[in-house]
Amino acid sequence: MGIVHFLNVNEGDCIWIEHPSEHNTIIDISNGEEVTNIFESVSLSGNHNQKNYPVNPIKYFKDRNVSTIFRFILTHPDMDHMDGIKELFDTFEILNFWDTENTKVMDDNSDWGRYNKEDWNFYQKIRTSSSSPKVLHLYAGQKGKYYNQTEDGKSGADGLYLLAPTTDLVEEANKSEDYNDCSYVILYRTGNNKKIIFAGDSAEKTWDYILDNYKEDVRDIDILIAPHHGRKTGGNDKYLDVLKPKLTLFGNSKSEYLDYSSWNNRGLDHITNNQANCIIINTTGKNGMDVYVTYEVFAKKCNPCTFYDESYAGWYIMTI
Template identity: 35%
Template sequence: MLKVHFLNVGHGDCTIIMHPFGRLTMIDINNGTELDSISANEILDFFTQSKEDLKRRLIAERLGISKSRQLVEAGYDIQLTNPIEFLKQQYPNNSIFRYIQTHPDLDHMRGLVALREVGIQIWNFWDTKHNKIPDFQWESDEEEWEEYKAFRTGKRGAKVLYLYRGARGIYYNQEPEGVDGGDGLEILSPTSELVEAANEAGNTNNLSYVLRLTYKGIRIIFGGDAEKEAWDSIVGHYGEGLKCHVLKASHHGRETGYHQEAVKLMNPQYTIVSVGKKPDTDASNKYRQYSDYVWSTRWKGNITLTIDSNGKATIESEYDR
C-alpha cells in the first residue's frame, strides 16, 4: 500500500510518502505554528463579503486583535499541521529514508532544525546545485539555512544526491538487484541546462525537482515551484506521456506555476493546491478546466491519497469545505 500525505503547513510545502516497501520520503518541510500574515489576510479577505464584515475587521485591527483570533471569529478554524508531530504520531520510530529539497527557498525548508532536535534521522538528502544568497525573513531563518548547508555538505551524515531528469538509481526507481521499480520515483526536472539557466537568472524556482510517482499504474506528479521555463522543457521532452491522475500544483497553485499546455497534457483527476479561492494570484479556476477536482490544503486541511495493493485509490481530506 502507498500513502501520500499532502500536509496543511500554511505558506510552504511538505509532502510525506510512505512507500509499500516501508521507506519514508519527505518532500520539503515547513513547520510554522501559525499562518503568515499574507495568508491570514487572504483568508480574511475571503470572509469580508459586506460592509459590516469590513467594519468588524477594521475595528479588530484597531483593537490589536490577533490574526488567529480574527480568523476563528470569521469562521475559519482549520489548524496547521506540524510535520514533525505528524511523523511522530503516524510513523513513530521511523527515520526519513529520503528527504527531497525541491529547491532552496526557506518556506520549503523551515523545520530542518527541528528534525535534528527531535532526533529524526535523514539517510538520503536530495539537493540542487545553486549559488543562492538567502533573504532571511525571520530570526530563525539563519539557523535553518545553516542546517540546510550542513546537510548539503554531508555534515549530518546523510548521503547527498544531485539528480537530473531521467536519473536511475537504487531504491528510488530500482531495487538492489537492478530490477525496475523501487519506490517508483522519476525525475522530470531539472536538467543540467535548466540548473545553469536558473542560476544565471537568479530564479531558484526553476531549480525545482519535478517528480512523478507511479504505483499500480497510478501516477502522481509533484510540481515543486517550477515555472514556465521548466515546464516548457518538461512538455517538450515528455509530451503526451505527462498524463497523470493526481497533480500537486506548482508554486502552491499560484499563477506563476501554472502552465496551460502542461496541465492540459497531465489532465489530472485531482489537483492539490495550498492556496485556493483567494487571492488574485491563485490559478485554481484555470486548473479546473483540466481537472475534475481542485482541492486546497488551506480549505481541506491535510489531504491523504491511499493506493492499495490492488490499485484501488482513495483520496480523503481532514475538513470538508
C-alpha cells in the first residue's frame, strides 16, 4: 500500500512516501539536527501549538525501521528544506538524489539563523559527486524507470509525475535569485487512481505553467500539500479553482502569512501541522484514503469516534 507521512518539522518540509514497491521516497528535510527542545504545555484551544513539538525526521525514520532511501528529492535550495541533509545522508543509504540545476550561492556572510552551514556545504559537495547517490536533474514531463515507468517501459511504477520545473523556470530563478519558482512540483498517482500533489515552494510563475500545460492532470485532486507551506506567496489566483483538493495539508508558518482565506472562501478543507502534528495517509483504505494524525486531542476534536492505530502510530480522523 502507498502511505504518505507529512511530518511536523517546525517551519520547513519533510514528506515520506512508502511505495507499494517498497521504495522509500523522502521529499525535503527539516529539523533533522539532533537537538532536544523543551516547550511550555500544550494549548487545548483552537491553536494546538504543535509547531512547538516537531519530530526529528531521522529518528522518525529509524523508529519505523527505514534503512535505505530509494530517492531523496530536494524541491529547491532553501535551508528550511535541507535542514539536516548531512545527517540524513550519513545515517541512511540513499540511492538517488533529485536536485534542480540552481546556482544559488551562500557564503560565510550569509544569515544562517537556526540553520547549520555544514548542511549547505554538504549539499554543494553531494550534488556534484560522481559516486553514490546518483544525482538526477529532472524536468516537467520527463519519464523514467522506477519513478513513473516500470522496467519494461509501462507507465506507473512509483507513480511520480513531474509538473515542474522547466529549464526556463530554473534559468529565470537563477537570474532573479528567487528560487521558489524552480521548485519541484510532483503529482503522485496511486494504484487506486487517487491524486496527490506535492507542491514544494512553487509560486505564481510555476502554476501559470502548470495550468497552461497540465490542467486536466491536476483537475479535481484528492490531496494537496500546499505550496510554500500554505503561505499567501504560494500558487496563483486560479489554481485552487482547478485543483479543488478534497483536503489540503499546511505546514507551519505564522498565521498572518497563511492563506486561509483562499481555502475558506472556496469551502476547501485543510489541516495544519500546528493542529495535528504529523499527518499520515493510507492511500489504499477500504473506502478511500484514510487520514491519521499523531496528536490525540486534535483527533478527538475532529472525530469523537477516533481510534488509535499502532501501524500508523496515529489516531484516525477521516476517510476521503
